[in-house]
Amino acid sequence: MPSGTPPHQIPIYVNGRFLGRPLTGVERFAGGILHAIxxxxDDEQAKAWTILVPKGVSLDQGFRKIAVKTAGRLTGHAWEQIDLLAASRDGILVNPCNSAPVLHGRQLTVIHDALVYRFPQGFSRSxxxxxxxxxxxxARRSRLATVSDFSRKELSxxxxxxxxxxxxxxxxVDHMVDVTAxxxxxxxxxxxxxxxxxxIGSPAPNKNLARAIQAFGALDRSDVSFVLVGKAAKAFSKGEATVRPAHLLETGRLSDAEILSLYAHAQALVFPSLYEGFGIPPLEAMRENCPVLASDIPVLREVCGDAAAYFDPLDTxxxxxxxxxxxxxQADLQALRQAGRLRSAEFSWKNSATxxxxxxxxxASSSR
Structure with missing residues (x-):
């Protein structure tokens, strides 16, 4: 049994602001790891843990032991910096989704990547x-964690x-275990x-979707489609992909159950990112026996190992x-599928929670 309760029953609070937001990779990390925790x-250890959420967020989040409680009256960043700080001051605060109250003295903050520094063009100025x-x-006020060795070096x-x-x-990726296609x-x-x-993903600049669309269009194959799952692609209005190729299908957001079925029947997942902090879709695809074609960038080499076929993301x-x-x-799909199943099995929320x-x-020990 892991030592989930620090010495002297120090209260442990979790920044649950993410529970009121749409599900993306960051929110999936937080939910997966907290359910594993x-x-x-055990029942006694769980008494020390509380997930704090802003008003209006449901308290029924499927946790069997860890309590979920409303804190304060504010919302957004103000809730985080003022209400969350006040409610968690007597304990340790765990922040799984990139932000935290800067004045808290004992906390862990998971910053998932350095994207806002490396790809600032993907964000509004504010x-x-x-x-x-x-x-x-x-970086000066909190203990930091991140999701890959690549991101650790980038943040450093x-x-x-x-x-x-x-x-x-x-x-x-074992959050998909209980999903039925x-x-x-x-x-x-x-x-x-x-x-x-x-x-699978967003049309953000780091996702490199415009080049992937161009690469698909260059195939000029009427017997194959390219299915884009996520927010509507903006590539066609940016001058990067001025001609929309035939047989391109944009689905918008889909449920996990629908995505699971698409993985199971796809020729391959195409993951063309220029920059990632981790990259969850390739491992999801591997778990569902779907071959992965991935950008040859350091973080995807770290995550996918020898279980993906790599390409130059700057070369359509x-x-x-x-x-x-x-x-x-020409590709050995059987070998990719076998390697993919083995690779995805190396990652579990239980290990991450531990x-x-x-x-x-x-x-807790260092703050006594």
């Missing part, structure tokens, strides 16, 4: 300035803190008897050749 703690400043303040560089002081608490999505999208490549010809190798049988508990206990 809920499973790991968001960029706020989160760049917040990150620098938290941009925030000017020793790399060894930043913990690595990985993402995982919704096969009706194949009929609704006209994909039941059609081959397709799959993209390289992407096209990777897709064509799948369609024409590491977070270890870090929290270290904070």
């Amino acid at each position: 809920d499973d790991l703690l 968001y960029r300035l706020l989160h760049q400043t917040l990150g620098r303040l938290l 560089d941009v925030l000017k803190v020793p790399v060894e002081t930043i913990s690595v608490i990985s993402n995982a 919704d096969e009706t999505v194949l009929d609704r999208l006209g994909l039941r008897d059609r081959r397709y490549f799959l993209f 010809g390289s992407m096209s050749r990777a897709m064509l190798a799948v369609l024409d049988g 590491e977070l508990l270890r870090v929290v206990t270290t904070i």
